[in-house]
Amino acid sequence: MKPRLLALALCALLIPAAHADQPAQDGKRPLLWKVSDADNSVYLLGSFHLLKADDYPLPAEVDRAFDDSASLLFEVDPAAMTAPESVAAMQKYMAYEDGKTLSAVLPKPTLAKLGTLVSASGGSLQALEHSEPWAVNLGLVLGITQAMGFRPELGLDRKLMERAQDAGKPAAGLETVEDQMKAMDAVPYAEQAQGLEEFLDDPQKSIREMGDMHAWWRAGDVAKLDAEMRAEMARKTPESYRLLDVERNQAWLPQVEKRLSDSKKDNTLVVVGALHLLGGDGLVEQLRAKGYTVERMCDACAAD
Template sequence: MTPRLLTLALVAAFALPVHADQSTKPAASPVASAPAAKVTGRPLLWKVSDADNDVYLLGSFHLLKSDDYPMPAEIDRAFDDAESLLFEIDPREMTAPETVATMQKYMAYEDGQSLSKVLPKATLERLGTLVSASGGSVQALEQSEPWAVSLGLVLGVSQAMGLKADLGLDRHLMDRAAKAGKPAGGLETVDAQMKAMDSVPYAEQAQGLDEFLVDPKKAVQQLQDMHAWWRTGDVEQLDTGMRADMARKSPQSYKLLDVDRNNAWLPQIEKRLTGSTSDDTLVVVGTLHLLGSDGLVEKLQAKGYKVERVCDSCEAAATE
């Protein structure tokens, strides 16, 4: 398993309605619980400015632990400074009754295919062995697309590690915005996000799933690494180990899940700068969307906006 499968599954994990994590799991976790990473928190936070107001870009991790809180003070300051928030999906849609049905629609086949038809024989056999060991049946997954099966497996691993979707930074800030009475919106709909997932070619979906099945325990270490990189705000490791890896090994997935969505979001974010003379906005999206030449940080910088990273301990380290 490589970070590209983790990334693909983490994208879908964000769209899960609160407390719906278990509904997508095809089997119990194939690995034992892993210890929490003991690291110091540094935010993946940037401030983008024009002549009269600011937009904060915050890289989120969609699955977190209770001991990931409280968040660094820089995030608190950005939240307090912002008059409104933007997430990948509108918080109201996250709790809408039809969200589960929308996800289930895209997780299933609409072209007469089935899991046994789109997976190579060896991959199907590995999957059967894994789910049988957990008391499940591969036949029960026959109408699930490979990305949906992968999502269930990654959620099984993450649950064993204590990482949960309802503890993700997005969910935390959605709740906080609601309590503070701050308006919050979305950059895309659940339907649009699921359509992007569903558009990933079967071959790339199957390849990522097979890599997991060949060595499930490797996923624990990789998810641990990604979580630790996020906690320490390690842009270089996240970029090379997550974004660049996905771009290189799964170019179509990368285009659909990262590049195309970034391009669709960019005008909406830029409007928060050009359309206001005073109000600031906190934009919270998966960290992948902020990194590299395809990321929102460099795209806004290329448009001439002032962009600076907000990281107290980074500044202190640079001074030393």
């Protein structure tokens, strides 16, 4: 993908001190909840999609939840992760279908900043003209995270997909890759441009924020993640929040509940991005509101 390739070329310019700026990370506390009815349970595990080697081994609570589960549910079916049709869907939605171009949808000041950044790496804006702002922004963020040492193949989802396959446990998805891409593509251009503008204004801030979010996730800090990720997103980009978080949670909720109602004995481990478990719109509180027994599974911290 062109935005991602460009981002990797820009990494040397943007990450002079990424490792030194990251907060200290001591304890590991999982974002893990157990939701139960009268006869079985669903575990909800908040994932970080890109991780580092030293994030492993996982906390013991995650191992216990995995061992206690007969099957797993991820955002996307593991089989779809590398399917050719998934790659085609991503390419389709990253490009414009209405004849527009990047220079036509971005505000001129934002376009100028992007042009400066691209020129510094020896590239040109022309290579990005057919990419939507969210795709350009995603490429830049992926480039930064890789320069910081994060790897998608080390992400919690990927690791647990591999583990489920090795253990012979069935795994399925809550949505398709196309569902994900449609949600990203539906975000209004104004909010897409806003995210890109914030990155271009201060790339180093994005580096610090990534380090902070990783540290909060690793420490299982629900309050910080909720305030700095979910609530901030809801306040600054309400349509993005509705499309990427609220509506997807609503679509997933009946599928999670079905795992409780259909089975009388088998448990399920559900692994989704941490954002989807937080706040009143999150799966944890929505299931609690439906009367299920909900408990935080964290040996080293008090239940939230």
